[in-house]
Amino acid sequence: MSCTVIEERPVDAAQGIVHDQIIVLNTEQSQKAYPQPLRIVTARVEINGKEVEMTFITNNIKWAASSVADLYQSRWGIEVFFKQLKQTLKLSGFIGYSKKAIQWQVWAALLVWLLSRYAAFASAGTHSFSRLMALLRSYAWERFDLKELLQFHGTAGGLPRMAALPGQACFPGFEPK
Structure with a gap:
């Protein structure tokens, strides 16, 4: 992305913020599509138990840089939940x-x-x-x-009576209503 940094904001390294910059886009087409200044926040965030450095771009100039990174963390949790939901329930x-x-x-x-x-x-x-x-x-x-x-099928007390393996969709002897 071609941009120019117009302001370097102070960062709080204790909160994992590496850079907080206000930018403008350089290309004519980009400036025409989005003439307002944007903000780039680079932060160290935890993904799957590992700390990685990620860069976020936003048009929100007012929030604290840590809030931008926290919002991403929350959004990532939602994405992971829906991925798990789709895979678990074959949705x-x-x-x-x-x-x-x-x-x-x-x-x-x-x-x-x-x-x-x-x-x-x-x-x-x-x-x-x-x-x-x-x-x-x-x-x-x-x-x-x-x-x-x-x-x-033995999942509500008593001995298991499941006639099929867990991965199979056939349960002989049980008739749905």
Whole structure:
């Protein structure tokens, strides 16, 4: 990116801020698209347990540089959560393509994820989370009695009676309602 630094702001190294600069874009096309000054904040942030140096560009001149970096950290957490949600619940193909259909499926997926997290917490580690997720993913779009399903497959107390491996979507003997 071609830019000119017009102001170097003081930084707080204790908060992980490396640079805080006000810039203007150099190219004619860029200046035409965005004539206002921008801000570049370079900070050391933690990603997956490692501290890395990242640069953020923003049009917010008023916030503290640490707030810009903190906002990124929060946004990153949201991105990771949705990635986990998509992978765990296989939320990539949609039943319908209207806005309402997609919203309904995302809300249902969030509910299944939340219920599964609660069930994993409530069982206090007596059953694996991946086993429970395989079970719920298989029946996510079916109508069933959750307690009956969990009891049938041994995830709600008693001996495990699961007839299939966790990665399989076939559970012989159980009929959804």
